[in-house]
Amino acid sequence: xxxxxxxxxxxxxxxxxxxxxxxxxxxxxxxxxxxxxxxxxxxxxxxxxxxxxxxxxxxxxxxxxxxxxxxxxxxxxxxxxxxxxxxxxxxxxxxxxxxxxxxxxxxxxxxxxxx
Ligand SMILES: [Zn+2]
Numbered sequence: 142x143x144x145x146x147x148x149x150x151x152x153x154x155x156x157x158x159x160x161x162x163x164x165x166x167x168x169x170x171x172x173x174x175x176x177x178x179x180x181x182x183x184x185x186x187x188x189x190x191x192x193x194x195x196x197x198x199x200x201x202x203x204x205x206x207x208x209x210x211x212x213x214x215x216x217x218x219x220x221x222x223x224x225x226x227x228x229x230x231x232x233x234x235x236x237x238x239x240x241x242x243x244x245x246x247x248x249x250x251x252x253x254x255x256x
Pocket of ligand 1: 165168199
């Protein structure tokens with residue numbers, strides 16, 4: 142089950158998971174203006190995994206720099222999560238047929254931001 146749910150982390154899927162919203166200021170941006178922020182900075186041992194990344198605008202990412210949320214006084218507006226396989230397919234695909242979409246959506250967990 143765990144293995145089945147392991148899905149690759151890409152900026153495209155990350156930004157879509159977070160609905161193109163910056164996790165710090167809450168502003169919605171086009172994907173081209175978003176960055177991958179490591180919630181616990183990689184310079185401090187934070188990993189590049191779904192649970193440690195959030196979409197952030199360039200400004201917030203720069204302001205936060207190498208600080209933790211506590212140090213930067215920048216609390217997260219939303220929590221990271223690992224999309225399951227069905228959700229990831231939705232996040233990744235540009236074109237999904239309507240009947241495929243309803244099938245996939247049934248398998249998306251309740252905590253998903255897609256629902
Ligand atoms: Zn921001």
